[in-house]
């Protein structure tokens with residue numbers, strides 16, 4: 001069974017979404033030992049004994065810099081893609097605290113948003129980078 | 138001057154029924170909030186409890202278009218409460234809230250802008266009356282603010298909660314006084330959407346997330362040949378898999394098309410999906426197994442010579458004796474496309490005796506619980522009163538979830554299973570089974586008089602009929618108004634106009650796709666206007682404005698766009714810009730697209746300038762979000778492969794062969810909102826139709842290459 005369905009149907013955490021099942025859309029992104037993985041194509045056995053973080057566990061109070069920036073800019077429309085978008089963006093910002101538009105495009109092009117909120121995603125990642133910087137400073 | 142009537146117009150609401158609301162608190166991140174258990178209703182939309190809690194019932198499902206905020210905003214503005222202090226409750230097709238519980242046609246605001254303000258205003262008036270009676274003062278010396286009534290001279294106040302008993306005994310005024318827009322605190326301001334925090338924390342509940350105790354899962358194999366249906370099946374191998382509970386034949390009704398598939402029911406979704414692969418099925422493909430899109434398109438081109446059914450006629454395009462060098466003719470072609478909301482189709486259903494309970498993402502709660510001729514009850518054999526819906530947030534609609542095919546199918550599975558069952562479509566199911574936006578071919582003709590005036594214009598749409606695909610009683614000898622949407626009603630002043638429709642036989646399920654037929658016919662119409670401008674050796678913006686001598690919304694929008702887009706400032710070498718506008722049932726929008734033509738013959742979409750005419754605006758920031766999204770969706774439909782059939786089957790399966798636009802492909806977007814009164818127009822759809830023609834016109838300006846067929850490849854021009 002893929003990790004996605006174990007998380008959703010067995011554990012019962014439904015923040016992680018199914019969009020394509022074939023590593024195309026990123027709706028199912030979770031952190032496996034800190035790396036962004038597509039849980040729809042990750043065997044649950046690969047996660048055994050490992051640390052998995054889903055959107056529900058990204059922050060204590062919906063206040064990871066990426067989440068705060070997303071709220072500040074009112075990024076989501078339907079919202080279905082955004083668990084995955086946020087999980088991808090969180091890894092990007094950890095690896096690259098000050099990403100350019102090109103860096104963002106490269107890191108986020110695996111996440112589809114059918115509602116087309118991409119311009120806001122880009123803007124919110126820049127804002128999250130600032131917030132993260134301030135948080136550290 | 139307020140009458141106090143002893144008769145109470147306000148119903149008491151019992152606790153039991155309210156406990157079933159899927160409450161979504163705007164005051165915290167919980168998706169289940171403390172539900173109102175008592176309280177009084179002021180109109181069906183407002184509930185006030187004596188402890189001061191205020192709930193607003195929102196009849197417009199939230200699918201990303203922003204109604205979760207914009208609809209309560211209309212009520213809250215006039216009721217004098219802030220959105221932070223209320224609880225917003227999505228409704229579930231309850232009878233007392235009427236049959237307008239649906240989201241489609243960009244209609245939520247444009248049809249309710251004044252009515253819902255009146256709801257809030259009339260409730261406010263009874264609270265003011267109640268307070269003034271308690272104080273024995275003139276109501277005119279009291280005002281309401283943040284859920285309180287204040288007596289101005291003495292600064293005394295009561296909360297709405299403290300007044301609820303008295304206020305509930307008063308008659309709600311039918312024509313309450315509405316606020317002066319200059320006093321608006323919410324409307325017209327870029328307000329925060331209260332659903333956003335739920336969507337950044339993973340807590341928003343979509344249909345696919347619903348969990349019901351004892352629930353089973355199902356996955357359905359449907360005939361891969363469109364138009365085919367089940368002959369027989371062998372489930373032996375599937376049933377051997379541990380966890381598989383049952384395999385059943387199941388009927389789906391999509392519009393007029395009735396097909397039977399095979400559902401595997403199991404204890405987990407993954408098991409159901411694996412077992413589905415082990416089914417052995419024989420399909421009856423009814424001769425559709427040889428159907429292919431290429432031949433069908435050839436047929437459509439052939440039909441362009443038919444006269445067709447008349448739509449709109451002005452003057453006469455015949456016998457104008459136009460000189461051949463003053464006329465132009467072109468054929469435009471567009472493909473079918475899929476809706477692809479990111480949340481695949483899904484539905485939980487539970488049948489218990491005479492009753493059925495449904496949990497799903499739907500644009501049409503009223504269709505599910507209603508008693509109308511085309512409502513769900515007709516198709517599943519349950520009385521409307523025995524159908525209970527729990528509506529959720531929607532992971533994208535775009536028209537796909539106006540259809541109830543996936544709900545009918547899930548109920549038909551549930552009828553054969555003892556427990557609640559969740560049917561989830563795979564992305565492949567969603568891609569391969571339709572419904573799709575119909576393709577339209579357009580034949581256009583135009584002609585100038587000898588003194589250079591455009592005096593003749595014809596637009597003939599050649600296409601399968603949408604209405605025929607969704608309504609069994611549609612009369613095929615009549616023009617399908619949906620298929621000629623907007624083409625006979627543009628504001629251009631052309632003395633001789635003829636628009637018409639040639640219907641083509643088809644057997645593929647069709648659906649309304651965001652902006653319906655305007656997303657294809659506007660491409661043909663507005664590109665051809667551009668062709669005519671070039672024939673007349675005129676600037677495309679000048680040419681359009683010259684056809685708009687009289688005052689009109691279209692003229693205002695284009696004049697604004699000319700300035701906003703800096704149309705008259707030359708672009709650098711290798712660049713081009715194009716313009717298009719479209720007015721249709723949903724609203725009016727015009728765009729200028731700027732492109733760069735690269736030495737490798739590829740085109741990059743640099744920037745889009747948008748002017749949208751709304752009359753009134755509720756949340757300008759949300760309007761911008763909608764426009765940005767509309768452009769992404771319209772770009773995808775213009776440049777990405779559409780849906781095609783071969784051997785009777787849909788040739789595309791998932792995002793790898795039916796790709797959507799990604800973040801690296803998105804142009805800059807600048808939006809100007811016109812909201813200076815006048816007819817209130819829609820937001821969700823008008824951003825799409827002008828984009829593809831403005832892009833194609835920009836490409837012509839930059840490259841000299843005229844595009845008459847969607848999709849077109851930006852990498853190879």
Ligand code: FES
Nearest residue numbers: 019020021026040
């Ligand atoms: S569901 Fe995993 S990438 Fe789409």
Ligand code: FES
Nearest residue numbers: 079081113114115
């Ligand atoms: S917000 Fe709807 S898919 Fe991204």
